[in-house]
Amino acid sequence: MRLVVASxxxxxxxxxxxxxxxxxxxxxxxxxxxxLVAMGPIRFDGAPANLISADGRPYALFTVSNSVGAExxxxxxxxxxxxxxxxxxxxxxxxxxxxxxxVSDDVEGADPVxxxxxxxxxxxxxxxxxxxxxxxxxxxFVRAGGGWTRGxxxxxxLMAKGTVATVGSGVKYWVRGGPRRRGGFGVDAxxxxxxxxxxLTLDGVRLHIVPAVVAGLFFGF
Amino acid sequence: MxxxxxxxxxxxxxxxxxxxxxxxLKLGTLVGTAVRGLRWNGPVRYFVTDRDVPGVTAPDxxxxxxxxxxxxxxxxxxTVQAEFVGFxxxxxxxxxxxxxxxxxxxxxxxxxxxxxxxTLDAVTGDVLESDIFLNAAFPWSTAPAGEAQxxxxxxxxxxxxxxxxxxxxxxxxxxxxxPGGGRRxxxxxxxxxxxxxxxxxxxxxxxxxxxxxGVSDIYGSASRDRTVGSISGRVTLGGRGVFGAxxxxxxxxxxxxIASFALDDEGHFVIAGLSAGIYIVRAEPLxxxxxxxxxxxxxxxDVGFKPAYASRLIGVSAGxxxxxxxxxxxxx
Numbered sequence: 271m272r273l274v275v276a277s278x279x280x281x282x283x284x285x286x287x288x289x290x291x292x293x294x295x296x297x298x299x300x301x302x303x304x305x306l307v308a309m310g311p312i313r314f315d316g317a318p319a320n321l322i323s324a325d326g327r328p329y330a331l332f333t334v335s336n337s338v339g340a341e342x343x344x345x346x347x348x349x350x351x352x353x354x355x356x357x358x359x360x361x362x363x364x365x366x367x368x369x370x371x372x373v374s375d376d377v378e379g380a381d382p383v384x385x386x387x388x389x390x391x392x393x394x395x396x397x398x399x400x401x402x403x404x405x406x407x408x409x410x411f412v413r414a415g416g417g418w419t420r421g422x423x424x425x426x427x428l429m430a431k432g433t434v435a436t437v438g439s440g441v442k443y444w445v446r447g448g449p450r451r452r453g454g455f456g457v458d459a460x461x462x463x464x465x466x467x468x469x470l471t472l473d474g475v476r477l478h479i480v481p482a483v484v485a486g487l488f489f490g491f
Numbered sequence: 492m493x494x495x496x497x498x499x500x501x502x503x504x505x506x507x508x509x510x511x512x513x514x515x516l517k518l519g520t521l522v523g524t525a526v527r528g529l530r531w532n533g534p535v536r537y538f539v540t541d542r543d544v545p546g547v548t549a550p551d552x553x554x555x556x557x558x559x560x561x562x563x564x565x566x567x568x569x570t571v572q573a574e575f576v577g578f579x580x581x582x583x584x585x586x587x588x589x590x591x592x593x594x595x596x597x598x599x600x601x602x603x604x605x606x607x608x609x610t611l612d613a614v615t616g617d618v619l620e621s622d623i624f625l626n627a628a629f630p631w632s633t634a635p636a637g638e639a640q641x642x643x644x645x646x647x648x649x650x651x652x653x654x655x656x657x658x659x660x661x662x663x664x665x666x667x668x669x670p671g672g673g674r675r676x677x678x679x680x681x682x683x684x685x686x687x688x689x690x691x692x693x694x695x696x697x698x699x700x701x702x703x704x705g706v707s708d709i710y711g712s713a714s715r716d717r718t719v720g721s722i723s724g725r726v727t728l729g730g731r732g733v734f735g736a737x738x739x740x741x742x743x744x745x746x747x748x749i750a751s752f753a754l755d756d757e758g759h760f761v762i763a764g765l766s767a768g769i770y771i772v773r774a775e776p777l778x779x780x781x782x783x784x785x786x787x788x789x790x791x792x793d794v795g796f797k798p799a800y801a802s803r804l805i806g807v808s809a810g811x812x813x814x815x816x817x818x819x820x821x822x823x
Contacts, residue, residue: 317746319771321664321678324688329665329678334743334771371743371771373800377665378775380798381821385771387804427813428767428806470806472743472769 298351298490299452305345305486307363309464312480313337316371316473333375336472341367343391345484349399354450357399359415365391369472389470393419393434401442401449409449413438413460421470432469438462442488453490460484516659516752516785517709518609520616527616529609529657530709534572535560535621540593541578544627547594547644549578551633552625555645556592559652562696566703568715571656583624584608590620590655592648594627602673604629604687605647607654623651630690637693646687646695653683658705659785660685662737663750666779674779680748685784700747704764711764720807721763724815725753726774728796728822732758733774735782735792736820741771743804752777752785767809772801774818796820 316336320328343365349357366388374382397415416435422428440460447454462482471478518529539553547555557575564571576589583591597603603626610620625631625647632638633645664679666686676686681701688694698706707715726736736753740762753760753774762772776794777785786792799820807813 316743319741319748320746321680321748322694323678324676324692324694326694331665331680331739331741331748332773334741336743369769369804371804373771376773376798378798380773380775380800383800383802385800385802385804387769387806423769423804423806425806425814427811428769428808430767470769472804 297354297452298357298449300348300350300491301357301488302348302491303346303458303486303488305347305458305460305484307343307345307365307462307482307484309341309343309365309480309482310338310367311340312478314471314473314478329377330375331377332373332380334472335372335374337370337372338472339368339370341365345486347488355400355402357401359397359399359413361393361395361397361415361417363393363395367391369470371472388424389421390424391419391421391469393417395434395436397436404449407444407448407456409442411440411442411460413440413462419466419469423470428470430468430470433467434469435465435467436462436482438482438484440484447490451490455487455489457487458485517705518654518657518659520611522614522616528709529611529616529618531572531618531656534574535590535655536574536576537590537592538576538579538581540583540591541580542594544594544631546638546641547631547633549593552593552644553578555633556648556652558696559645559648562649562698563652563656563706566698566707568712568718569703569707569710570712571706571710583622585622586610586620588620590622592623592651593625594631595624596627597624598628600626600628604642605651607651609655621655623648623655625651634693637691639691642687642690643693643696646682646693649682649695649698650687653702653706656706657709658683658702661701661705661750662752662777662779662785663699663701663739663748664779681750700745701749704749707764717810719764719766720809721761721765721812722770722772722805722807722815723759723761723812724772724801724818726758726760726818726820728793728820732756733793733796733820734758735777735786735790735794736760736774736796737777738762738818739773739775740765740805741773742766742768743771744768761812765807767807770805770807770813772805772815772818774799774801774820776823795823797823 316334319331323329345363347361349359395417399413401409403410419434438460442458444456519526560573605625630641632641661681661683663681664684665677666674726733739750751762775798778794801815
């Protein structure tokens, strides 16, 4: 985590130096930056804690209600132009969502309790970004990507890998420079749908789909 | 019985509606100053009695017993070997040097469907012989889906063979007291729960995750050990350890329930045989039946507390252990 933050700080520092001397015209160049990613919360069913009665019906030892709390992660990204419209992007993100389970209806009257664990989730993703409408200092874009995700429990006793896919759309605004020029810097905002396959979950469902809102800074080189 | 042998009676009684409960405890014997777990180091070579009882012929019994042995050997990475030697006129519990499985009529044991005994080498702890009897005072059946008003031979044989292999009782179940005495099972999560389902029920022909964890602990391969993990921790009441607290680990993804006990005065416990996943751990008193179904009469099992849960979710990965920390239970 510290390494990622340090890397992002370095990217930002380099970018600000380069941005000051940039403003070259011509084809867009490499861009890098970071974003804050807000997701969830989501609720989902879990497996029932059932014994089996003589007639074959389930008999609940207790019931559970699961959720993943809203999470705020950070994402660093680098992209390069493939054409006037398309860019290839690589991104790494880190988040620490909280798995939360409400345990209630204990068959022997135990007090209801909420048990939690904070995960650390790291994702690596490759994406294709298409700037579908470019103005003088702004551009609308759509983004689709996929990659790999790894979740670890707080005590590092359990790690699980999974895959992730995202689609999103948003806008980039150049504070300095523009979508048709190299260099400059600006802000971007995006709405995403994130699909996670496997990884650490509290239920037997392998696919979870989560909405996300993303906003950040980018720097051109 | 001679000077080198000791008869370990009865640990393995399937009660019709009598005493109750324990998660998976293993059977063992004192060899010198150390307790040695009961384990067969080669195939179980067994005889089946050659007498029919109403509804069940001797070959029916033999086939049901063979299926039950096969069921215990079916979990991945578990090696349980058994060999049917032949039919015999010998009685179970006769201590004639053969392991005999069969019916005996014991109407005096009005709540006992079956029981298992062992003859052990007192010096080495090796199993010399183990017999299982099914109480012919009850009506029995080997019908494929069970038969109304009759107890299922394969289900009860599966439970008793679990004892023969070294497993104690599981406490994964709920019971209620009956007006005339004894207990009735409401629901359970293990074949090794000490109280059987009522007649006509054949659900106990299939092992539950708790049973698989138990047999794996004794007969599992090293490769299986690398695929499962464990949770350890401590149960306390007012700062003191709780001996005999019953612990249940619930896999939030699969729904598996696997149990164990706090087995020292500090309240330490280990729940083993867990597949990788995120678990909820629950501690409860062993108050659903007679404690001596699980622990010897000298054990000071504390049941004066309410159930409680570990304060956090616990991740378990294959081949390693996780720490649940201290589970503080409130006084009842």
